[in-house]
Amino acid sequence: MDDIRPPVAQGSTRFLDELRLHIRQNGLAYRTEQTYLFWIKNFIRFHSRQHPKHLGSHEIEAFLSHLAEQRNCSVSTQRIALNALVYMYKRFMGVDVGDLRFSPAPAPKRLPVVYSREEIAAILSHLRGVHRLQVELMYGTGLRKAELLSLRVKDIDFGSNNIFVRGGKGDKDRTTMLPQRLKSRLIQQIGHVKRLHAQDLLDGYGEVYLPNALSKKYPSAATDIAWQFLFPSTTIGKDPRSGTLRRHHLHPSALSKQIRKAVQAAGINKPAKSHSLRHSFATHLLGPVHTNLAVAVMSKKSPIEERIARFGGPK
Structure with a gap:
């Protein structure tokens, strides 16, 4: 039953719990919630577990560049991580991160697989x-x-x-x-x-x-x-x-x-x-x-x- 959302503790003041509730109140799919939380946790770990309120545009750019340069992530993966971080800062925290400048991942054009x-x-x-x-x-x-x-x-x-x-x-x-x-x-x-x-x-x-x-x-x-x-x-x-x-x-x-x-x-x-x-x-x-x-x-x-x-x- 891994497509059923687990409950969030009532009155929890944990940052990620409050973020989960915000995602649910905005009607995002559970798969989106899981994906966003995955990349936000990765972002926090990348910056030595600092709270996102102490981080900003520079740290977002460093993380996204790291995905492209060190982890060789695809452009779609980098885009998903970007979406997660922009949601957290802009919609949840009310922080405008401005125009981000980072190393873009390569974007090869691939046709979908079609069976005859x-x-x-x-x-x-x-x-x-x-x-x-x-x-x-x-x-x-x-x-x-x-x-x-x-x-x-x-x-x-x-x-x-x-x-x-x-x-x-x-x-x-x-x-x-x-x-x-x-x-x-x-x-x-x-x-x-x-x-x-x-x-x-x-x-x-x-x-x-x-x-x-x-x-x-x-x-x-x-x-x-x-x-x-x-x-x-x-x-x-x-x-x-x-x-x-x-x-x-x-x-x-x-x-x-x-x-x-x-x-x-x-x-x-x-x-x-x-x-x-x-x-x-x-x-x-x-x-x-x-x-x-x-x-x-x-x-x-x-x-x-x-x-x-x-x-x-x-x-």
Whole structure:
């Protein structure tokens, strides 16, 4: 359950605890919170554990230059560290760090990995059961791995042939198409979830994790079949937020391992990444004539990303 935010002690005056609360109050995703805290801790350690209030622009520049010159970090890694530090100083501490000048990391242009239709078929031939269904869903819908694993039973709408993605990248909701050929297997998967949930209730479990404050707003929703994860874990675990024993969704590492094994077994000499299924979805959706356009669309940075790429930081 490492995608559930742990609680922050009430009334804590620790700097990092107050920063965590600020991040949560501003609605940033938990993955963003984890990433920002990781780089901020690295920044503090780099400067001999000095409190950030005693550090400033010069120390930020030294740290970012160190990432490029000594640690050989990529430009994307350096950009993430920059975002974390600008958030801490500008939004949390209210300190304007000004125009930062540091050694930029090299920015090689890399095209996303795209599997051909034949390679997709070969990968699928080496997958079985729930993992094959998961890979077919990612390829057939363009879902990210985290979005796939976060799906609940209620997010599959057979009537409108839609899949609802809740709290996707940028904490935004959206819909994507429901592949017709996967309908029967999704119905079977939901049947499996219902049987597993019924047994959990008999065993004294059956309460699923609910995001935000939904557990208070809808007290009975946690045991409702509609809110159960579409791909539940095979084991019961402890919720780090409340200590409650409950069944979460399958761990992302299990899916990554299966994809890696399938790509190797298929003899494909390309990186085994779940996100490549999303790139393949976009490319094949546009068709072979528009392959270059698909690659450009999947590679294109937003205006904000372009601005940060020039190391100006958020305005």
